[in-house]
Amino acid sequence: MGSKEGTYSSLIPNIVDRAPIGKTFGDVLQPAKPTYRVGEVAEVTFVGANPKNSAENQTHQTFLTVEKYEAASAIWQIVHNDASWETRFYWHKGLLGHSNATIQWHIPDTAQPGIYRIRYFGHNRKQEFLKPAVILPFESTSAAFEVVTS
Numbered sequence: 001m002g003s004k005e006g007t008y009s010s011l012i013p014n015i016v017d018r019a020p021i022g023k024t025f026g027d028v029l030q031p032a033k034p035t036y037r038v039g040e041v042a043e044v045t046f047v048g049a050n051p052k053n054s055a056e057n058q059t060h061q062t063f064l065t066v067e068k069y070e071a072a073s074a075i076w077q078i079v080h081n082d083a084s085w086e087t088r089f090y091w092h093k094g095l096l097g098h099s100n101a102t103i104q105w106h107i108p109d110t111a112q113p114g115i116y117r118i119r120y121f122g123h124n125r126k127q128e129f130l131k132p133a134v135i136l137p138f139e140s141t142s143a144a145f146e147v148v149t150s
Contacts, residue, residue: 016133017049017124018097025049025124026140029100032118035146038107042066042118044142048101049124051091053135062121063089064103069115069144076117080105113149118142 019025030045064087066080080087088104103118120140127133
């Protein structure tokens, strides 16, 4: 019977991803605000690449993480990823291989006040003349922002 997924994905041409002039994959185009209240939506837009590239990559874990800074241990703790109800990942396809990725975190009432950041993980398809295409991983991190309860 075969996989429908394979049939449809092979119909989509594998266009090379391109970043705007002067930018690179993962660059922040629209940063998060410095402060959000619980119940609001933190949003960051990055220079993106086709998410299909990541789906084809065996090491792909998630498109995004929301991380909270733990001052006591000085580490960033992952609190959400792309499987979380509170997160959204939107891919906006542009022309000629250009695209953006917008990540939203719908901050739940249960969120602890503190310092957070959003990270984006992607893979871009690069092809040099007369060479096979290569898929290159990249990642990016938003500026830190504060979540307050009131």
